[in-house]
Amino acid sequence: MSSRTLHPGQGRIVLCTDGYSTAFSEMSAMYPLKLLSPQLPSSDVPVVYMMSYGGGLVGGDRVELDVDVQDGARLAILSQGSTKVFKSRPGQRQSAAAHAQMRSATTQILDVRISPKGALFLLPDPVTCFCSARYHQIQTFKLAEDSSAVLLDWITSGRKSLGEEWAFSSYYSVNEVWIGDQRLAKDATLLEERDFEADPLAVRTLKESLAPYSCYATVIMYGDLVQKTIQHLFAAYGTITVFKQRSPPNLLWSLSVIRDGKGCVVRVAAKDTEDVKMWLGKALSDLEGVLGVDVYRRAFS
Numbered sequence: 001m002s003s004r005t006l007h008p009g010q011g012r013i014v015l016c017t018d019g020y021s022t023a024f025s026e027m028s029a030m031y032p033l034k035l036l037s038p039q040l041p042s043s044d045v046p047v048v049y050m051m052s053y054g055g056g057l058v059g060g061d062r063v064e065l066d067v068d069v070q071d072g073a074r075l076a077i078l079s080q081g082s083t084k085v086f087k088s089r090p091g092q093r094q095s096a097a098a099h100a101q102m103r104s105a106t107t108q109i110l111d112v113r114i115s116p117k118g119a120l121f122l123l124p125d126p127v128t129c130f131c132s133a134r135y136h137q138i139q140t141f142k143l144a145e146d147s148s149a150v151l152l153d154w155i156t157s158g159r160k161s162l163g164e165e166w167a168f169s170s171y172y173s174v175n176e177v178w179i180g181d182q183r184l185a186k187d188a189t190l191l192e193e194r195d196f197e198a199d200p201l202a203v204r205t206l207k208e209s210l211a212p213y214s215c216y217a218t219v220i221m222y223g224d225l226v227q228k229t230i231q232h233l234f235a236a237y238g239t240i241t242v243f244k245q246r247s248p249p250n251l252l253w254s255l256s257v258i259r260d261g262k263g264c265v266v267r268v269a270a271k272d273t274e275d276v277k278m279w280l281g282k283a284l285s286d287l288e289g290v291l292g293v294d295v296y297r298r299a300f301s
Contacts (some may be wrong), residue, residue, distance in 0.1 A: 010065075011066070019072065035049070044292075046076070047077075047298065049077075064110075064111075069119070074119040074290075076120075087133045105136045106134065114149060117187065119285070121149070126156045128159070136172045153218045153219075154217035157207075170190075208223070215271075219267075220263070226290075250271050251271070251276070252268075253268045253269075
């Protein structure tokens with residue numbers, strides 16, 4: 001994909017460095033995708049905000065972002081607030097075309113390549129699917145053996161203040177990480193409401209199945225730049241004592257080590273989204289020394 005062949009919803013980021021300075025050789029996008037890179041004081045890690053026009057994505061929207069982090073470069077991708085997924089655009093009249101659009105899923109595809117000594121920190125706010133929305137996300141990361149990456153993927157239950165908890169139609173997310181031609185990890189999540197008419201044996205709704213938690217997060221980490229973080233998480237996880245409780249805890253988490261400890265997968269669930277964000281901010285605090293204070297605070301404050 002080049003800037004000359006971009007279609008609606010497509011974007012491309014190419015980041016390179018000469019060892020002294022880092023610069024974007026390309027950063028382009030077409031509606032509804034929007035990319036913004038602010039100038040930050042004393043930061044060696046450029047930030048790109050991945051956003052959408054109109055306050056969110058709607059049924060039928062398709063976003064495709066291609067990212068190339070070249071040798072030795074480091075990039076952080078953030079978002080401004082949660083990624084809101086609407087069934088239809090707020091205030092949109094329900095024409096026949098709009099009604100057909102609503103029935104189709106919102107799709108977001110991210111394809112990333114990280115060259116040797118390069119690093120990517122994907123730290124967006126969570127995805128929030130509104131009532132009856134359908135969202136599909138496919139993210140592929142291709143790393144070199146000596147690349148580093150932190151990949152955060154998380155979802156909330158919806159607009160709890162309006163009584164919407166796990167009220168969307170479908171959420172499908174796949175994260176696949178490759179080291180050369182070997183797959184390091186593949187994480188897939190499918191959440192969809194059961195069809196009780198088609199399956200009379202289904203006894204629980206999606207909300208009942210995911211209760212009492214309203215936010216779920218997955219973090220995949222790999223590389224030399226995150227070894228200190230992985231070691232601290234492994235030490236903390238070793239102190240956890242498992243015992244029977246009368247009620248579910250407000251937050252729980254797990255850790256799986258991959259590739260002989262050079263990488264890991266962390267899963268977190270909590271009753272409140274802010275609890276997950278606070279936990280992540282503390283658990284990944286060693287990244288402040290890699291990202292810089294300003295970038296780190298933008299991601300977790």
